[in-house]
Amino acid sequence: MNLTQFESQIRPEVPGCPDAVIWDAIVHACRQFAEDSGLLRDSLSVTSVAGTQNYTLTPSSASNEVFAIYAVRTTSRVLTPLAEAPENRLTRSGTNSAYYTYNGGQLQILPTPEDAVAYTVEAMVRPIYQTSTTVDDRFGAYVDLISHWAKFKLMSMSAQPWTDVQGALFNKQRYDSLSSDAKWYGWRANTRATISVAQRPFA
Numbered sequence: 115m116n117l118t119q120f121e122s123q124i125r126p127e128v129p130g131c132p133d134a135v136i137w138d139a140i141v142h143a144c145r146q147f148a149e150d151s152g153l154l155r156d157s158l159s160v161t162s163v164a165g166t167q168n169y170t171l172t173p174s175s176a177s178n179e180v181f182a183i184y185a186v187r188t189t190s191r192v193l194t195p196l197a198e199a200p201e202n203r204l205t206r207s208g209t210n211s212a213y214y215t216y217n218g219g220q221l222q223i224l225p226t227p228e229d230a231v232a233y234t235v236e237a238m239v240r241p242i243y244q245t246s247t248t249v250d251d252r253f254g255a256y257v258d259l260i261s262h263w264a265k266f267k268l269m270s271m272s273a274q275p276w277t278d279v280q281g282a283l284f285n286k287q288r289y290d291s292l293s294s295d296a297k298w299y300g301w302r303a304n305t306r307a308t309i310s311v312a313q314r315p316f317a
Contacts (some may be wrong), residue, residue: 115251123261128268128276136268141241143263144249148181148240149258150293153300154252155184158235162227169221171237175250178239183216185236186223193233196224223300259296262289 120140121133128136147220148154166218171180186193196213213224221235231243253260269282 115254116131117247117249117287119254119257120261120264123257124264127265127278127281130275131268136264136304137247138185139264139267140260141243141246141249142267143244143260144253145240146263147253147260148261150236151297151300152182152184152238153297154178154239154250155238156237158223159239162223162229162231164227164229166283167222167224167226169223170219171221171235173237173239175239176248177244177246177248177262178243179242180216180237181240182220182238183214183221183235184238186214186221187234188212188231207313219220250288256296259292262286262292 117137117140119135120143124136125131156178158171158173160169160171162169172181183195189214192211193214196215201207215222215224223233239250266282266285266289268276269278269285271277
């Protein structure tokens with residue numbers, strides 16, 4: 115999506131701010147929202163190769179990058195995330211346990227696969243930091259929210275015509291409140307488990 119939708123909400127509150135500075139703030143704000151909420155996710159397919167532990171994850175859009183993993187699963191099980199500490203890299207051969215780590219753009223599957231297995235990886239993505247006038251279309255649902263973070267960053271800049279301490283604090287508070295709500299609703303919508311509550315009459 116084009117950054118114009120964000121810019122129309124931001125520009126009136128930061129008079130005199132150059133276009134490039136506003137665009138930079140919007141991209142930063144989109145990255146911040148993606149990291150804070152984890153709502154921007156790609157479902158990626160990985161097929162293991164016998165004897166290979168590491169796999170490079172490529173997001174659906176070339177303008178995004180994977181920064182974290184929400185889940186890794188096969189048709190029969192969900193893999194357990196494993197700490198990066200070397201002493202915690204357990205192979206546990208002879209068990210049904212399976213683990214994964216993610217670091218530096220590499221998904222590592224442990225123990226080392228012995229054959230081809232299809233994995234579904236639910237990856238959290240964010241925009242690559244670059245000079246751009248477009249971002250992922252999925253940010254369109256959060257234009258108002260993301261604009262608050264961009265305005266906070268711009269108004270926090272010192273000694274500029276658009277510097278506004280009170281305005282920065284207001285926009286930061288609005289961002290924190292709205293992003294918490296968005297995260298709650300978003301994660302709730304992504305929950306696949308059925309929740310039931312056992313009831314019993316009063317004694």
